[in-house]
Amino acid sequence: MSPYLLQILANAGLTGAVVYVPLLARQLGASPAQLGLMVGGYQGMLFLSSTLFGRWAEFADRKRFVVAGLIASTLAISAHVGVRSLPGLFLVRLAAGMCAGVFPAALIAYFYEHNDRLGRFSAFGAMGWAVGALIAGAVASGHIFAASAVVLGLAAVVATVGLRSQRIPLQQPFLDVGVFRRNWRLYVSFLLRHLGAFSVWTIFPVYMVDLGASRLWVGVIWALNPLSQFVFMNLFERFGEKNLIRAGLIVSIAVFVAFAFATDYRQLIPIQIVLALSWSCLYLGSLKQLMRRNTERSTAAGMLSSTLSLAAVLGALLESVTGAFGYRAVMLVAAGFATAGTALFVFFPESDSDSSAASRERPENAGE
Numbered sequence: 001m002s003p004y005l006l007q008i009l010a011n012a013g014l015t016g017a018v019v020y021v022p023l024l025a026r027q028l029g030a031s032p033a034q035l036g037l038m039v040g041g042y043q044g045m046l047f048l049s050s051t052l053f054g055r056w057a058e059f060a061d062r063k064r065f066v067v068a069g070l071i072a073s074t075l076a077i078s079a080h081v082g083v084r085s086l087p088g089l090f091l092v093r094l095a096a097g098m099c100a101g102v103f104p105a106a107l108i109a110y111f112y113e114h115n116d117r118l119g120r121f122s123a124f125g126a127m128g129w130a131v132g133a134l135i136a137g138a139v140a141s142g143h144i145f146a147a148s149a150v151v152l153g154l155a156a157v158v159a160t161v162g163l164r165s166q167r168i169p170l171q172q173p174f175l176d177v178g179v180f181r182r183n184w185r186l187y188v189s190f191l192l193r194h195l196g197a198f199s200v201w202t203i204f205p206v207y208m209v210d211l212g213a214s215r216l217w218v219g220v221i222w223a224l225n226p227l228s229q230f231v232f233m234n235l236f237e238r239f240g241e242k243n244l245i246r247a248g249l250i251v252s253i254a255v256f257v258a259f260a261f262a263t264d265y266r267q268l269i270p271i272q273i274v275l276a277l278s279w280s281c282l283y284l285g286s287l288k289q290l291m292r293r294n295t296e297r298s299t300a301a302g303m304l305s306s307t308l309s310l311a312a313v314l315g316a317l318l319e320s321v322t323g324a325f326g327y328r329a330v331m332l333v334a335a336g337f338a339t340a341g342t343a344l345f346v347f348f349p350e351s352d353s354d355s356s357a358a359s360r361e362r363p364e365n366a367g368e
Helices: 002-027 032-059 062-082 086-100 104-114 118-138 141-162 178-210 215-238 241-260 265-293 297-325 327-347
Strands: none
Touching: 002 032, 002 062, 002 086, 002 104, 002 118, 002 141, 002 178, 002 215, 032 062, 032 086, 032 104, 032 178, 032 297, 062 086, 062 104, 062 141, 104 118, 104 265, 104 297, 118 141, 118 215, 118 265, 178 215, 178 241, 178 265, 178 297, 178 327, 215 265, 241 265, 241 327, 265 297, 297 327
């Protein structure tokens, strides 16, 4: 039960801060370009951290990375409490990004060694995102970061007490490009889809407010996406990975187009549910494929997290350009990038020869 509980607590603690930061930044006088730079800086540090620590966890005790990452994240989020200026907010977001990338890949790999039900595991992560969004919507502004830090601290305690040491050292050099070489089509398709998506998420809280949503409704609408993911990921566990990935990419295109033509915040409610369906398919299918095809599971999961973060950096920069042309331009350009990712995955599929020995080690756990 501990990995499931950790998924909820860790994601809740980090998400509460993520949802509120754009609103705080605007209160501190941030322009759209500065907001994009701040989000990009956070994700840039997350990219570096996920890549480094995801690989490092292959050569040491994975539990230590989970515990250390959660403790560091608790301290980084706590540092947000005293921020009163844009430069200060920028610095603590950089620190938070570095700390938040230490533990996720190690936690995924830790779980998969004992249980291959990635749909349920991912679903609990989505539940954590929902709880974090509700924290951001319901807790008074001055206490959001403190509440998030408490949740992360509790996660660190659960990890310390509930996880066992797990060492599965690889007989290969630390610097190795094999995982990327085997899975580059998936990573690039994922990158393109999420690059456009993150240009949307960069301004999404502000977009909801400008469509008439109160701060409570911002939290509720944001939470609707991960709450729906919790349902979908449990339902989609039994489906094949390739079909899930294709469906996730194609439906994403329709979602971003729908966002472009919303005229009231209440119209975002059904779109968020369809968005949850698309993300559940894409993320679960990608994670299943990476865990099945690679013995270096922490590395593969870390690279997926790094791909998300790289897309977030590029997406924030993209928004700083497309945002000058209005919300609709941001959404339609995102749909264009999702279309490019779909085309790459559909017309240039992975070949069977790209598979690693991992697919032969655990065929009974392939999840097909």
